[in-house]
Amino acid sequence: MRVTLSVNGKPATIDVEPRRTLADALREDLGLTGTHLGCEHGVCGACTVMLDGLPVRACLVLAVQAEGASLLTVEGLAGEDGALHPLQQSFTEHHALQCGFCTPGMLISALDLLNRIPNPTRAEIRSEMSGNICRCTGYNSITDAILAAARSLTQKD
Amino acid sequence: MTEITGVDPKGNESVGRAVQRKEDYRFLIGRGHYVSDLRLPGTRHVAFLRSPLAHAKINSIDISSALEADFVEAIFTGESDPFKSVSLIARSALPSYIETAQPILAWDKVRFSGEPIAAVVATDRYLAEDGLELIEVEYERLPANVSAWSTPAEPLHKEALDNVLLERRFQSGDVKDALAGAEVVIERELISNRQGGNPLECRAGVALFEPGDGTLQFWSGTQVPHLVRNALAELMGMSEAKIRVVAPDVGGGFGTKAALYPEDVAICMIARLMPGTPIKWVEDRAEHLLSATHARDHRYLVTAGFSSDGTLLALKADVTCNVGAYSVYPWTAGIEPLMAGGLLSGPYRLENYDCMVRAVATNSSPSGPYRGVARPASVFAMEAIMDEAARRLGMSTIDIRRKNFIGPQDIPYKMPTRLVDDSGHYERCLDKALELFDLDQFLEEQQRRRGTNEPPIGFGVACYNELTGLGRAASAGPRMPFRTGHDACTVKVNPDGTVTVFSGVTSQGQGLETTVAQIVADGIGVDYDDVQVRIGNTDESLWGFGAFSSRQAVIGGGAAQLSALVVRDKVIRLASELLEIDINDLILRDGKIWVAGEVEPRLSLAEIARVAYLESNRLPDGMEPGLEATRFYDPIRGAFAAGVQIGSLEVDVSTGEIRILKWVCVEDAGRVINPAIVDGQIAGAIAQGIGGAMYEHLIYDGDGNLSTGTLMDYLIPTSGEIPEMIIGHLQFPADNPLGVRGVGEGGTLGPNAVIAGAVADALGILVDQLPVTEGAVWEGLQ
Ligand code: FES
Ligand code: FES
Numbered sequence: 030m031r032v033t034l035s036v037n038g039k040p041a042t043i044d045v046e047p048r049r050t051l052a053d054a055l056r057e058d059l060g061l062t063g064t065h066l067g068c069e070h071g072v073c074g075a076c077t078v079m080l081d082g083l084p085v086r087a088c089l090v091l092a093v094q095a096e097g098a099s100l101l102t103v104e105g106l107a108g109e110d111g112a113l114h115p116l117q118q119s120f121t122e123h124h125a126l127q128c129g130f131c132t133p134g135m136l137i138s139a140l141d142l143l144n145r146i147p148n149p150t151r152a153e154i155r156s157e158m159s160g161n162i163c164r165c166t167g168y169n170s171i172t173d174a175i176l177a178a179a180r181s182l183t184q185k186d
Numbered sequence: 187m188t189e190i191t192g193v194d195p196k197g198n199e200s201v202g203r204a205v206q207r208k209e210d211y212r213f214l215i216g217r218g219h220y221v222s223d224l225r226l227p228g229t230r231h232v233a234f235l236r237s238p239l240a241h242a243k244i245n246s247i248d249i250s251s252a253l254e255a256d257f258v259e260a261i262f263t264g265e266s267d268p269f270k271s272v273s274l275i276a277r278s279a280l281p282s283y284i285e286t287a288q289p290i291l292a293w294d295k296v297r298f299s300g301e302p303i304a305a306v307v308a309t310d311r312y313l314a315e316d317g318l319e320l321i322e323v324e325y326e327r328l329p330a331n332v333s334a335w336s337t338p339a340e341p342l343h344k345e346a347l348d349n350v351l352l353e354r355r356f357q358s359g360d361v362k363d364a365l366a367g368a369e370v371v372i373e374r375e376l377i378s379n380r381q382g383g384n385p386l387e388c389r390a391g392v393a394l395f396e397p398g399d400g401t402l403q404f405w406s407g408t409q410v411p412h413l414v415r416n417a418l419a420e421l422m423g424m425s426e427a428k429i430r431v432v433a434p435d436v437g438g439g440f441g442t443k444a445a446l447y448p449e450d451v452a453i454c455m456i457a458r459l460m461p462g463t464p465i466k467w468v469e470d471r472a473e474h475l476l477s478a479t480h481a482r483d484h485r486y487l488v489t490a491g492f493s494s495d496g497t498l499l500a501l502k503a504d505v506t507c508n509v510g511a512y513s514v515y516p517w518t519a520g521i522e523p524l525m526a527g528g529l530l531s532g533p534y535r536l537e538n539y540d541c542m543v544r545a546v547a548t549n550s551s552p553s554g555p556y557r558g559v560a561r562p563a564s565v566f567a568m569e570a571i572m573d574e575a576a577r578r579l580g581m582s583t584i585d586i587r588r589k590n591f592i593g594p595q596d597i598p599y600k601m602p603t604r605l606v607d608d609s610g611h612y613e614r615c616l617d618k619a620l621e622l623f624d625l626d627q628f629l630e631e632q633q634r635r636r637g638t639n640e641p642p643i644g645f646g647v648a649c650y651n652e653l654t655g656l657g658r659a660a661s662a663g664p665r666m667p668f669r670t671g672h673d674a675c676t677v678k679v680n681p682d683g684t685v686t687v688f689s690g691v692t693s694q695g696q697g698l699e700t701t702v703a704q705i706v707a708d709g710i711g712v713d714y715d716d717v718q719v720r721i722g723n724t725d726e727s728l729w730g731f732g733a734f735s736s737r738q739a740v741i742g743g744g745a746a747q748l749s750a751l752v753v754r755d756k757v758i759r760l761a762s763e764l765l766e767i768d769i770n771d772l773i774l775r776d777g778k779i780w781v782a783g784e785v786e787p788r789l790s791l792a793e794i795a796r797v798a799y800l801e802s803n804r805l806p807d808g809m810e811p812g813l814e815a816t817r818f819y820d821p822i823r824g825a826f827a828a829g830v831q832i833g834s835l836e837v838d839v840s841t842g843e844i845r846i847l848k849w850v851c852v853e854d855a856g857r858v859i860n861p862a863i864v865d866g867q868i869a870g871a872i873a874q875g876i877g878g879a880m881y882e883h884l885i886y887d888g889d890g891n892l893s894t895g896t897l898m899d900y901l902i903p904t905s906g907e908i909p910e911m912i913i914g915h916l917q918f919p920a921d922n923p924l925g926v927r928g929v930g931e932g933g934t935l936g937p938n939a940v941i942a943g944a945v946a947d948a949l950g951i952l953v954d955q956l957p958v959t960e961g962a963v964w965e966g967l968q
Contacts, residue, residue, distance in 0.1 A: 062222075
């Protein structure tokens with residue numbers, strides 16, 4: 030089936046079997062391998078992308094369901110010039126990534142969190158981010174990074 | 187505390203600073219290169235058919251209808267060559283050890299649920315999985331046994347009718363005598379839970395056999411690429427010169443990726459049978475939980491004697507480790523039991539020790555290395571003994587530990603297992619941890635709550651030592667046909683003065699590109715940004731055993747330092763010739779040559795490098811062109827790292843729910859190269875330890891079916907469960923070129939003991955079995 034969608038602001042058309050997941054379509058058909066797969070059953074959050082402004086697990090969405098949708102993946106976060114998004118910047122400053130495998134999903138979930146709650150508390154961050162597994166960091170540095178990014182983003186506004 | 191100073195202070199030193207990691211930018215923008223990201227033209231995907239039964243004879247495998255399907259390109263089973271003639275046999279010279287032959291694809295018998303039986307090749311993974319459904323296997327069930335301490339009805343291997351693959355006794359002093367004279371004798375049975383490392387990226391591999399020159403390339407998320415190349419050459423009858431193993435970015439390892447698996451060998455063999463076609467296998471989580479290595483399924487029967495003042499007089503133990511269906515390649519079934527027996531007494535002085543350890547095969551996924559190897563369980567056992575002795579003697583759990591610590595005055599301390607402890611800083615760690623934890627305040631609050639209806643609180647403490655960076659003398663334990671004491675590193679100054687390092691280390695998130703660059707930058711005297719580090723490629727680095735035993739900062743780091751110093755020395759010698767100034771007056775700093783006392787540099791490293799590579803006419807007599815050095819490093823012994831964790835929690839007595847209130851960890855990491863990375867290793871390891879202590883449990887039913895086969899049943903903790911942590915450091919330099927101690931695993935060693943101890947303290951019940959789940963606590967309260 031033909032699916033027309035927009036990914037990181039650019040139009041894309043793919044031809045997929047109805048059973049193909051959005052994650053596989055992004056990774057295999059569009060070459061956007063920044064979206065990772067950690068479980069393929071909706072628990073780990075590594076595959077989280079924004080679909081029409083809301084976070085979804087790309088391993089649980091079929092590519093055909095994204096017809097007409099506008100997607101944001103980790104590849105779309107940094108500026109055209111390569112400048113990091115404040116969340117990305119904060120993640121590196123707070124050592125919120127080790128192997129980097131959870132990072133794309135973490136960044137997208139964190140972006141969604143800050144869209145909804147611009148000034149979250151630590152406790153809010155911990156509970157809101159509990160749908161994303163990180164096996165490396167122990168989460169404290171991720172919490173620090175999101176908190177700091179929230180501060181820098183709200184100061185800018 | 188000993189103050190640390192650098193080799194010699196030079197300008198922009200990067201060691202000791204939390205420099206920006208080299209890895210971060212590509213990971214953050216989604217441009218990491220993990221194996222599953224590799225997209226070679228013409229790639230074919232593999233899916234494995236896995237046994238649904240834990241123990242069965244295979245009567246027949248019928249692939250005829252699968253072969254007829256037009257979307258199936260090829261199917262391979264184990265009963266034909268090359269698969270049939272090869273098996274994974276982990277070797278050890280230990281006297282009682284029984285080898286097991288792990289098939290690449292099982293063909294006569296399956297020994298655990300999830301064992302690979304056939305491989306289907308198709309243009310994509312969906313079609314390959316469709317192909318699996320068309321294969322018919324006829325099994326004849328055999329009785330399955332998944333417990334290492336029950337009598338098997340049917341042995342797994344005919345070579346070991348009792349399923350015991352290894353037994354070893356550690357003995358020192360006279361335990362019987364010492365127990366007879368003890369004031370208090372404690373007997374406990376302690377059981378730890380089966381877990382898996384579960385890196386967020388599952389296993390993956392891409393193999394390509396190039397018919398033009400007969401070379402095999404294997405991209406693998408392995409922690410041990412050089413060992414893999416070595417093994418593949420032997421198993422496939424190829425020359426090592428024709429095999430290149432590449433571990434690109436790897437999404438976590440934790441030991442799980444330090445084994446060579448049948449699937450790895452299978453895809454390499456398939457690639458050779460399908461020359462020119464890239465063969466790709468990306469494991470999913472369900473496969474990972476079933477068939478990647480497990481760990482920590484142990485039972486400890488312990489008897490310990492203490493004198494009235496709390497001195498540990500004797501320790502007698504019988505340790506059984508469930509090692510799964512096969513002796514893990516290449517580490518052997520001895521990996522967990524030998525570690526458990528070797529370090530059971532931990533940081534405590536002990537003369538009389540009698541410990542029998544055994545490795546027992548069962549119908550479960552093979553046990554392998556997992557961060558902390560055995561010690562999260564053995565520390566749990568030892569600390570439970572200390573806690574109970576304190577209670578029986580009316581001492582505090584803190585005082586009894588102080589009484590028994592190996593101290594600085596005992597160093598070097600020969601443990602009853604003949605390992606030599608070079609640390610002795612346990613009490614200092616404990617002091618600092620107590621200070622950060624604020625025990626007095628906790629005890630006051632605990633007292634206050636006792637008279638109220640508020641949830642009871644308790645605290646637990648774990649003191650441990652970790653043998654890190656094992657050199658050739660310390661890595662002798664399992665008597666495998668290799669000694670993991672050394673690594674190599676090549677440091678090269680390029681003609682433009684930048685530096686490329688080819689290091690034998692590998693990284694699965696530990697930031698080794700960064701750490702090695704920091705060491706080399708300071709070693710030579712150049713800016714950190716001018717150093718590029720290449721790792722994980724057997725064609726580029728000379729040799730490295732890889733990531734395990736918290737060894738790389740010590741050993742790989744040592745090799746990087748030595749090579750950098752040799753290069754630095756040559757740069758100075760050449761500069762001295764060019765400038766006609768004595769070498770002792772020259773300094774290489776920030777990539778420039780300075781004369782001592784002058785404010786402006788005389789030459790840049792780029793100018794010197796240009797001469798070294800492009801103007802040999804200007805080289806002094808006898809000096810070879812180029813600026814490069816390769817050095818090996820082997821610390822011979824190891825560096826013990828001391829650690830203490832203290833945590834407190836409250837228990838909801840109506841549900842058994844545990845809430846962690848505070849968590850403190852103090853470790854002696856020796857000299858810290860990158861504080862952010864070191865703290866990250868400790869925090870991540872503690873989180874894994876808490877997962878194992880409270881949530882993670884791989885459970886087989888009586889028939890050997892894994893009932894925790896998804897992440898909905900196997901619970902990896904999230905930010906909702908893991909507490910904030912307070913991490914403190916001591917920095918006693920170890921006896922190696924950088925003064926570092928390994929830090930990758932220690933954090934996992936504490937949480938079992940802390941949680942069990944704290945629950946016991948809060949509720950006055952004994953915790954003998956892990957994990958300490960809500961349900962288990964509730965039951966304990968009834
Ligand atoms: S891969 Fe989608 S949630 Fe884990
Ligand atoms: S950084 Fe490795 S899983 Fe989060």
